[in-house]
Amino acid sequence: xxxxxxxxxxxxxxxxxxxxxxxxxxxxxxxxxxxxxxxxxxxxxxxxxxxxxxxxxxxxxxxxxxxxxxxxxxxxxxxxxxxxxxxxxxxxxxxxxxxxxxxxxxxxxxxxxxxxxxxxxxxxxxxxxxxxxxxxxxxxxxxxxxxxxxxxxxxxxxxxxxxxxxxxxxxxxxxxxxxxxxxxxxxxxxxxxxxxxxxxxxxxxxxxxxxxxxxxxxxxxxxxxxxxxxxxxxxxxxxxxxxxxxxxxxxxxxxxxxxxxxxxxxxxxxxxxxxxxxxxxxxxxxxxxxxxxxxxxxxxxxxxxxxxxxxxxxxxxxxxxxxxxxxxxxxxxxx
Amino acid sequence: xxxxxxxxxxxxxxxxxxxxxxxxxxxxxxxxxxxxxxxxxxxxxxxxxxxxxxxxxxxxxxxxxxxxxxxxxxxxxxxxxxxxxxxxxxxxxxxxxxxxxxxxxxxxxxxxxxxxxxxxxxxxxxxxxxxxxxxxxxxxxxxxxxxxxxxxxxxxxxxxxxxxxxxxxxxxxxxxxxxxxxxxxxxxxxxxxxxxxxxxxxxxxxxxxxxxxxxxxxxxxxxxxxxxxxxxxxxxxxxxxxxxxxxxxxxx
Numbered sequence: 001x002x003x004x005x006x007x008x009x010x011x012x013x014x015x016x017x018x019x020x021x022x023x024x025x026x027x028x029x030x031x032x033x034x035x036x037x038x039x040x041x042x043x044x045x046x047x048x049x050x051x052x053x054x055x056x057x058x059x060x061x062x063x064x065x066x067x068x069x070x071x072x073x074x075x076x077x078x079x080x081x082x083x084x085x086x087x088x089x090x091x092x093x094x095x096x097x098x099x100x101x102x103x104x105x106x107x108x109x110x111x112x113x114x115x116x117x118x119x120x121x122x123x124x125x126x127x128x129x130x131x132x133x134x135x136x137x138x139x140x141x142x143x144x145x146x147x148x149x150x151x152x153x154x155x156x157x158x159x160x161x162x163x164x165x166x167x168x169x170x171x172x173x174x175x176x177x178x179x180x181x182x183x184x185x186x187x188x189x190x191x192x193x194x195x196x197x198x199x200x201x202x203x204x205x206x207x208x209x210x211x212x213x214x215x216x217x218x219x220x221x222x223x224x225x226x227x228x229x230x231x232x233x234x235x236x237x238x239x240x241x242x243x244x245x246x247x248x249x250x251x252x253x254x255x256x257x258x259x260x261x262x263x264x265x266x267x268x269x270x271x272x273x274x275x276x277x278x279x280x281x282x283x284x285x286x287x288x289x290x291x292x293x294x295x296x297x298x299x300x301x302x303x304x305x306x307x308x309x310x311x312x313x314x315x316x317x318x319x320x321x322x323x324x325x326x327x328x329x330x331x332x333x334x335x
Numbered sequence: 336x337x338x339x340x341x342x343x344x345x346x347x348x349x350x351x352x353x354x355x356x357x358x359x360x361x362x363x364x365x366x367x368x369x370x371x372x373x374x375x376x377x378x379x380x381x382x383x384x385x386x387x388x389x390x391x392x393x394x395x396x397x398x399x400x401x402x403x404x405x406x407x408x409x410x411x412x413x414x415x416x417x418x419x420x421x422x423x424x425x426x427x428x429x430x431x432x433x434x435x436x437x438x439x440x441x442x443x444x445x446x447x448x449x450x451x452x453x454x455x456x457x458x459x460x461x462x463x464x465x466x467x468x469x470x471x472x473x474x475x476x477x478x479x480x481x482x483x484x485x486x487x488x489x490x491x492x493x494x495x496x497x498x499x500x501x502x503x504x505x506x507x508x509x510x511x512x513x514x515x516x517x518x519x520x521x522x523x524x525x526x527x528x529x530x531x532x533x534x535x536x537x538x539x540x541x542x543x544x545x546x547x548x549x550x551x552x553x554x555x556x557x558x559x560x561x562x563x564x565x566x567x568x569x570x571x572x573x574x575x576x577x578x579x580x581x582x583x584x585x586x587x
Contacts, residue, residue, distance in 0.1 A: 215441030219433060221423040225385050225416045230436045230487075231409030275424040275467055279441070 022287050029294050030071065034063045036298065038306050061194045069197040070189055070297050070311075071290040073252045073259065076203030078289025079210050080248040081263020082270075082281065086221040087241040088142070091271070092154040094263030095131075095249040099160035101258045103134025104250040105184050106168045113175050124199055124254045131246035134164060139242075187257035187312035189297055196255065203251045206244045207286055213240060214278035221276060259293065259312055261319025266292060268326050336361045337382055337491065337525070342391035344377055351377045353547035354391070359525060363517050363539035367527045368558075370568055373544040375527045376416075376495050382525070383414035383493050395491060409437035412491040413484045417499050427471070427479045428464040431455060434486030454486040458512070474505040481509070485516065492516075494526045498533065506530075510537040531572075535559040535581045543567045555581060 035042050039058045081094035088098065095101045107130025111123045118126075138160055145156060172181040210217065220227050220237040227234040252258065270284045293311065296318060300309040337359040344352040352374040359365050367375045380386040382393050384400045393400045395412055413434075425433075431454055435447040443451070455461045458478045468476055477497070484492055494513070498506040513524050514537055528534045534541055534555070541558040543551045543566075550567055551558055558564075559581040564572040573584040 215433075215436070218423065218425070218429075219436065222425075222433075225380075225414070228385050228405065229383070229409065229414050230433060231404075231406035232436070233405065271424055275426060275429075277425055277429045 019284065019287070022284075022291060026071070026287065026291050026294065029291070029298065030067050033067045033070070033294060033298055033301075034059065036301050037063065062192075065194045065197050066189050066192045067294075069192045069200055069256055070293050072197075072200035072204050073187075073189075073256050074262065074290040074293030075286035076200065076207050076248045076289075077252055077259055077262045078266040078285045078292075079207045079263075079282065080245045080252075082267040082278070082285045083210055083217065083241045084245050084263065085267055086217045086278070087238055087245070088139070088153060089221065089223070090150060090153040091268060092150065092264065093157055094261075094267075095135075095245060096161065096258060096260050097154040097264070098157035099134045099138045099164055100131050100245060100249045101185075101253060102161040102164040102168065103137075104128065104131035104246070104253045105181060105258075106130055106134075106164055107250070108184065108254060109168050109172055109177060109181060112177065112180070113171065120199065120254065124202075124250055127250035127254060128246045131249045132242060134160075135242055135246060184253050184257050185312075186310050187259040187315070188310040189256055190308050190310070192256060199251045199255050203248045206247050206251075207282075209240075210244055210278070211282045213237070214282050217241060218276065218278045221278075257312060259315050261323055262289060262292065262315060265319055265322045265326070269322075337393065337395050337523070339378070339382065339393045340391050342378070342381060342393060343389050344374075344381060344386065345389060350547055352381070352388075355547070355549055356391075357542065357549050357552070359523070359542070360540055361523050362521055364513060364524045364526060364537055365540040365542060366534035366538040367525065367542045367544060368529075368531055368534050368567070369544035369550070374547040375544050378544070379414070379493050379495055379525065379527050380416075383412060384408065385414060385416070406437055409487065409489075411489050412493065413487040413489040414493040414495070415480055415484050415497065416495040417497075424467045424469055426464065427455070427460055427466055427468065427482075430468060430479055431460075431464075431482045431486050434483035434488075437487065450486050450488060454482040457485060458482045473500055474502070477501060477505070477509065481512065485520075490521075490523060492522055492524045494524065496527050496529060498528065498530065506533065513537070531559065531564070531583050531585075535583065559583060 037058070039055070041055045041058050041063060077095070084093050084095060084098060084100070085091055104127045107127040108123060110130070111118060111126040138157055141156060141160065142153060145152060168181060169178070172178045216232060216237045219230055219232055220234060220241070224234045227237065266289045267281070267285050270281050270288060274280050274284055293315065296314040297311050300311055300314040303309055339355055339357050342352055342355045343350065355378060367379065369375050377386060381388045382395075382400065384405065387401070395408070398408065398411070400408060428451065431451050432443055432447070434454070435443055435450060439447050452461075455464050458481060460475070460478060460482055463471065463475060468479060471479065492513075497509055501509060510533055513526070516522050517524055538555055541553065541555055542549060543558060543563070545567055551563055559574055561572055561574050564570075564574070564583065570585065575582050575584060
């Protein structure tokens, strides 16, 4: 059957040329990012003499994993923000303003203390379960917040995150793990090597899942009654969303650390550009998330070359400025 | 035919719907009227499986709304409630297309596209189909949701206070629209209404609720009467006949 799919690119709202331009930019910048660093890696050293295979090793062990990690983490975190905003029906939440990231961090700390010998994958699983529980707690608290004020919701999440973060800090201090916790909270790609980023592919899988379930999420974003009316199980969609967000939050936390604001800014910009139909927005959010982190990473690496500014700092500075803009912009009816 | 048998619902200590048994006639417009807190919206929501019931059961054409798969019900019954917590930026076209979700699960076929185009045309939204919902006026947005419900192509349509936030012109055209939809497509429309004059003018059947119970039901001629309305609303309402229709005067 020739299904008239809800086209990914329809009308003026989703210019396919623009999307192609974004993809092209990502490819160019990703290629560029491969050649930034202290070790001399360039097309000439790679293919020139042939005698020097050191450049190739650096490329394979460090540079390619790093760029891949940037693209995967950037797109997954932006998608996590998008899904989170659908579940909570609030534009100003993302994993770091809903207690999710902090819960994932607490979970990772707990498993590091209690079962240090477990493989990374299992630790990640525990961390994801904590993230799930923390986010569910956030949603439960929201039920008791009488006024569903737009700004109150993220404030509740930030407070909850603060409480959970304090517990984490306390135990980290007691067990001399404060530096590790700090490393998780401060996103950083400089430590990414082959064998230490592959978990992020799970985040990519979650992104694909979000695309597959895009219509269901769009419907759920219109509310419980709307969803039930169309014969969909609202609770099931919410649960799927929660699981995706928790998985993404924990894999990125474990592999590269948390990157603030990303999940807030990118989906909001995409919403302004092409609306909220997730069949259309998921590719945009994923692409722009990757592009945003890629640019911030390149800036962080070049600003004080040969030293590096952690990605968390760069994104934090750029992101807070953009966040302020989004807040102060004339609020539309739905904002 | 929508049948409710011994349906009850309470929120905390408050019994909102109290052992209601009723059969709503098929085809035409049935209005549910009554004072605030009479349980009108709760009853409607239970009929549409949006709210669970504490006791009793509701069937739609013999299908129990609790046990029948939600997706199958969505092809028979549509409900539209006022939701002011609207956040999603969808285009009118996308919204209306979601009306076909129970049939196509997000992969609209050519047949679905025909339904969408027809619904947009029926409501005069064709020119606005590319606009985002938050760029529309209140009346246009309401019409977009109505188009979605029509696209859902159900025999039964339940509407919870559809005239809220509409000015007189839009309110009247909304009621005319449902009256025409009943005539054109043989639908059964159940509407919770506050304005009894709208109920009097457009309904084929009126159900009056009070304190969680059905207090009266019948044709507009049987309900829109001073004595019946006193039972329902506890106030003196003067009823005049103008051009063969009953109009209530309740000012003063």
